[in-house]
Amino acid sequence: KAGVTQTPRYLIKTRGQQVTLSCSPISGHRSVSWYQQTPGQGLQFLFEYFSETQRNKGNFPGRFSGRQFSNSRSEMNVSTLELGDSALYLCASSFGPGGGNTEAFFGQGTRLTVV
Amino acid sequence: AQKVTQAQTEISVVEKEDVTLDCVYETRDTTYYLFWYKQPPSGELVFLIRRNSFDEQNEISGRYSWNFQKSTSSFNFTITASQVVDSAVYFCALSEADAGNMLTFGGGTRLMVKP
Numbered sequence: 001k002a003g004v005t006q007t008p009r010y011l012i013k014t015r016g017q018q019v020t021l022s023c024s025p026i027s028g029h030r031s032v033s034w035y036q037q038t039p040g041q042g043l044q045f046l047f048e049y050f051s052e053t054q055r056n057k058g059n060f061p062g063r064f065s066g067r068q069f070s071n072s073r074s075e076m077n078v079s080t081l082e083l084g085d086s087a088l089y090l091c092a093s094s095f096g097p098g099g100g101n102t103e104a105f106f107g108q109g110t111r112l113t114v115v
Numbered sequence: 116a117q118k119v120t121q122a123q124t125e126i127s128v129v130e131k132e133d134v135t136l137d138c139v140y141e142t143r144d145t146t147y148y149l150f151w152y153k154q155p156p157s158g159e160l161v162f163l164i165r166r167n168s169f170d171e172q173n174e175i176s177g178r179y180s181w182n183f184q185k186s187t188s189s190f191n192f193t194i195t196a197s198q199v200v201d202s203a204v205y206f207c208a209l210s211e212a213d214a215g216n217m218l219t220f221g222g223g224t225r226l227m228v229k230p
Contacts, residue, residue, distance in 0.1 A: 031215070031216050033217065035218075035220075042222045042223065043218075044220075045217050048216055048217055050216075055215045056214060056215050056217045088158060090158075090159070090160065092216070094216045097215060102216075103162045103165050104216055105162065106152075106159045107159060108157060108158050108159040111158075
Protein backbone atom coordinates (compact mmCIF):
# COMPACT_ATOMS: atom_id res chain seq x y z
CA LYS A 1 0.00 0.00 0.00
CA ALA A 2 1.57 3.27 -1.09
CA GLY A 3 2.13 5.95 1.50
CA VAL A 4 1.48 9.66 1.32
CA THR A 5 3.19 11.22 -1.68
CA GLN A 6 4.17 14.85 -1.78
CA THR A 7 5.57 16.60 -4.81
CA PRO A 8 7.88 18.22 -5.40
CA ARG A 9 10.31 17.31 -2.61
CA TYR A 10 12.34 20.49 -2.98
CA LEU A 11 11.50 23.87 -4.40
CA ILE A 12 13.28 27.20 -4.68
CA LYS A 13 11.19 30.26 -5.45
CA THR A 14 11.73 33.99 -5.54
CA ARG A 15 9.91 36.47 -3.33
CA GLY A 16 6.65 37.56 -4.87
CA GLN A 17 6.13 34.39 -6.86
CA GLN A 18 3.46 31.84 -6.14
CA VAL A 19 3.82 28.12 -5.59
CA THR A 20 1.61 25.04 -5.68
CA LEU A 21 2.37 21.92 -3.67
CA SER A 22 0.70 18.58 -4.23
CA CYS A 23 -0.27 15.75 -1.91
CA SER A 24 -1.63 12.32 -2.79
CA PRO A 25 -3.07 10.60 0.29
CA ILE A 26 -3.11 6.92 1.02
CA SER A 27 -5.64 5.10 -1.14
CA GLY A 28 -9.04 5.17 0.53
CA HIS A 29 -8.22 8.08 2.83
CA ARG A 30 -10.53 11.04 2.46
CA SER A 31 -8.92 13.56 4.78
CA VAL A 32 -5.85 15.61 3.95
CA SER A 33 -4.27 18.09 6.35
CA TRP A 34 -1.41 20.47 5.74
CA TYR A 35 1.22 21.66 8.21
CA GLN A 36 4.05 24.14 8.06
CA GLN A 37 7.24 23.34 9.95
CA THR A 38 9.83 26.01 10.67
CA PRO A 39 12.66 26.13 13.23
CA GLY A 40 11.10 29.14 14.93
CA GLN A 41 7.40 28.26 14.99
CA GLY A 42 7.55 24.48 14.95
CA LEU A 43 4.72 22.49 13.42
CA GLN A 44 1.67 24.59 12.68
CA PHE A 45 -1.63 23.49 11.24
CA LEU A 46 -2.61 25.14 7.96
CA PHE A 47 -5.89 23.52 6.95
CA GLU A 48 -7.76 20.26 6.58
CA TYR A 49 -9.92 18.95 3.77
CA PHE A 50 -12.38 16.12 3.94
CA SER A 51 -14.40 15.03 0.92
CA GLU A 52 -13.41 18.19 -0.97
CA THR A 53 -14.57 20.52 1.84
CA GLN A 54 -12.32 22.59 4.04
CA ARG A 55 -13.16 21.64 7.61
CA ASN A 56 -10.61 23.53 9.65
CA LYS A 57 -8.21 26.37 9.02
CA GLY A 58 -5.22 27.48 11.02
CA ASN A 59 -4.08 31.01 11.71
CA PHE A 60 -2.39 31.82 8.42
CA PRO A 61 -2.91 34.74 6.04
CA GLY A 62 -5.15 34.44 3.01
CA ARG A 63 -2.09 33.97 0.80
CA PHE A 64 -2.24 30.35 1.88
CA SER A 65 -5.02 28.40 0.24
CA GLY A 66 -5.82 24.85 -0.66
CA ARG A 67 -8.22 22.53 -2.32
CA GLN A 68 -9.06 18.88 -2.56
CA PHE A 69 -10.14 16.99 -5.63
CA SER A 70 -12.70 14.23 -5.98
CA ASN A 71 -9.91 11.60 -5.88
CA SER A 72 -8.83 13.05 -2.48
CA ARG A 73 -5.59 14.48 -3.85
CA SER A 74 -4.92 17.92 -2.45
CA GLU A 75 -3.00 20.98 -3.45
CA MET A 76 -1.95 23.96 -1.43
CA ASN A 77 -1.05 27.28 -2.94
CA VAL A 78 0.96 30.14 -1.52
CA SER A 79 0.77 33.42 -3.39
CA THR A 80 3.09 36.41 -3.16
CA LEU A 81 5.81 34.43 -1.44
CA GLU A 82 7.74 35.97 1.44
CA LEU A 83 11.09 34.94 2.85
CA GLY A 84 9.30 33.76 5.98
CA ASP A 85 7.38 31.18 3.97
CA SER A 86 10.54 29.11 3.70
CA ALA A 87 9.65 25.91 5.49
CA LEU A 88 8.99 22.21 5.31
CA TYR A 89 5.37 21.69 4.28
CA LEU A 90 3.95 18.40 5.46
CA CYS A 91 0.80 16.70 4.29
CA ALA A 92 -1.09 14.22 6.46
CA SER A 93 -3.59 11.64 5.30
CA SER A 94 -6.35 10.19 7.48
CA PHE A 95 -9.09 7.72 6.78
CA GLY A 96 -12.07 9.25 8.54
CA PRO A 97 -13.49 12.67 9.36
CA GLY A 98 -11.53 12.92 12.56
CA GLY A 99 -12.30 13.19 16.21
CA GLY A 100 -8.83 11.84 16.77
CA ASN A 101 -9.90 8.23 16.53
CA THR A 102 -7.69 7.57 13.54
CA GLU A 103 -4.05 8.32 13.17
CA ALA A 104 -2.64 10.68 10.57
CA PHE A 105 0.03 9.41 8.19
CA PHE A 106 2.51 11.95 6.96
CA GLY A 107 4.38 12.40 3.72
CA GLN A 108 8.07 13.31 3.54
CA GLY A 109 7.21 16.92 2.93
CA THR A 110 8.11 19.60 0.44
CA ARG A 111 11.06 21.78 1.40
CA LEU A 112 10.31 25.28 0.10
CA THR A 113 13.05 27.88 0.03
CA VAL A 114 12.15 31.46 -0.82
CA VAL A 115 15.05 33.65 -1.94
CA ALA B 116 -7.47 26.83 23.32
CA GLN B 117 -5.41 23.69 23.25
CA LYS B 118 -1.69 23.66 23.90
CA VAL B 119 1.07 21.07 24.09
CA THR B 120 4.35 21.69 25.88
CA GLN B 121 7.51 19.65 25.56
CA ALA B 122 9.88 21.31 27.97
CA GLN B 123 12.92 19.31 26.91
CA THR B 124 14.23 20.70 23.63
CA GLU B 125 17.21 18.38 23.42
CA ILE B 126 18.30 15.25 25.27
CA SER B 127 21.56 13.39 24.84
CA VAL B 128 22.08 9.88 26.20
CA VAL B 129 24.49 7.05 25.74
CA GLU B 130 23.27 3.88 24.09
CA LYS B 131 21.42 1.47 26.41
CA GLU B 132 20.36 4.22 28.79
CA ASP B 133 16.66 4.70 29.49
CA VAL B 134 15.20 8.06 28.56
CA THR B 135 11.85 9.73 29.23
CA LEU B 136 10.40 12.45 27.06
CA ASP B 137 7.91 14.71 28.81
CA CYS B 138 4.67 16.06 27.39
CA VAL B 139 2.17 18.32 29.13
CA TYR B 140 -1.07 19.38 27.47
CA GLU B 141 -3.90 21.84 27.98
CA THR B 142 -7.44 21.49 26.70
CA ARG B 143 -10.93 22.40 27.83
CA ASP B 144 -12.50 19.41 26.11
CA THR B 145 -13.32 16.30 28.04
CA THR B 146 -12.85 14.16 24.94
CA TYR B 147 -9.49 14.44 23.28
CA TYR B 148 -6.73 12.34 21.80
CA LEU B 149 -3.01 12.33 22.39
CA PHE B 150 -0.34 11.20 20.00
CA TRP B 151 3.39 10.71 19.75
CA TYR B 152 5.23 11.02 16.46
CA LYS B 153 8.87 10.45 15.55
CA GLN B 154 10.61 12.58 12.93
CA PRO B 155 13.84 11.08 11.57
CA PRO B 156 16.17 13.17 9.39
CA SER B 157 14.20 12.16 6.29
CA GLY B 158 11.46 14.52 7.46
CA GLU B 159 8.27 12.52 7.55
CA LEU B 160 6.47 12.12 10.84
CA VAL B 161 6.10 8.51 11.89
CA PHE B 162 3.10 7.64 14.05
CA LEU B 163 3.95 5.89 17.32
CA ILE B 164 0.82 5.86 19.48
CA ARG B 165 -2.65 7.29 19.99
CA ARG B 166 -4.46 7.53 23.32
CA ASN B 167 -7.97 8.81 24.01
CA SER B 168 -8.84 10.79 27.10
CA PHE B 169 -10.91 8.00 28.60
CA ASP B 170 -8.15 5.44 28.52
CA GLU B 171 -5.47 6.06 31.12
CA GLN B 172 -4.05 2.61 30.88
CA ASN B 173 -0.32 2.72 30.27
CA GLU B 174 0.98 1.04 27.16
CA ILE B 175 4.14 -0.84 26.37
CA SER B 176 5.34 -1.70 22.91
CA GLY B 177 8.72 -3.35 22.86
CA ARG B 178 11.24 -0.84 24.20
CA TYR B 179 8.65 1.96 24.14
CA SER B 180 6.21 2.75 26.91
CA TRP B 181 3.77 5.56 27.54
CA ASN B 182 2.43 6.95 30.80
CA PHE B 183 -0.81 8.93 30.57
CA GLN B 184 -1.92 10.82 33.68
CA LYS B 185 -4.99 13.01 33.39
CA SER B 186 -4.48 14.37 36.90
CA THR B 187 -1.29 16.09 35.80
CA SER B 188 -2.25 16.49 32.11
CA SER B 189 0.82 14.58 31.07
CA PHE B 190 1.55 11.94 28.47
CA ASN B 191 5.17 10.90 28.86
CA PHE B 192 7.13 8.59 26.60
CA THR B 193 9.93 6.31 27.79
CA ILE B 194 12.45 4.49 25.65
CA THR B 195 14.15 1.64 27.46
CA ALA B 196 17.68 0.61 26.50
CA SER B 197 17.99 3.33 23.90
CA GLN B 198 19.68 2.65 20.57
CA VAL B 199 21.41 4.90 18.07
CA VAL B 200 18.48 4.37 15.68
CA ASP B 201 16.22 6.07 18.21
CA SER B 202 17.94 9.37 17.46
CA ALA B 203 15.26 11.67 16.05
CA VAL B 204 12.93 14.48 16.98
CA TYR B 205 9.89 13.33 18.89
CA PHE B 206 6.62 15.23 18.90
CA CYS B 207 3.67 14.99 21.23
CA ALA B 208 0.34 16.13 19.76
CA LEU B 209 -3.24 16.72 20.82
CA SER B 210 -6.48 16.49 18.88
CA GLU B 211 -9.82 17.59 20.29
CA ALA B 212 -12.95 15.63 19.53
CA ASP B 213 -14.65 18.37 17.55
CA ALA B 214 -11.57 19.49 15.63
CA GLY B 215 -11.54 16.96 12.85
CA ASN B 216 -8.06 15.65 12.20
CA MET B 217 -6.34 18.86 13.29
CA LEU B 218 -3.31 18.19 15.46
CA THR B 219 -1.72 20.65 17.84
CA PHE B 220 1.93 19.77 18.25
CA GLY B 221 4.41 20.44 21.00
CA GLY B 222 7.74 21.98 20.11
CA GLY B 223 9.44 18.61 19.88
CA THR B 224 12.33 16.99 21.73
CA ARG B 225 15.50 16.17 19.84
CA LEU B 226 16.91 12.92 21.15
CA MET B 227 20.52 12.06 20.43
CA VAL B 228 21.68 8.58 21.33
CA LYS B 229 25.44 8.21 21.26
CA PRO B 230 27.18 4.87 20.81
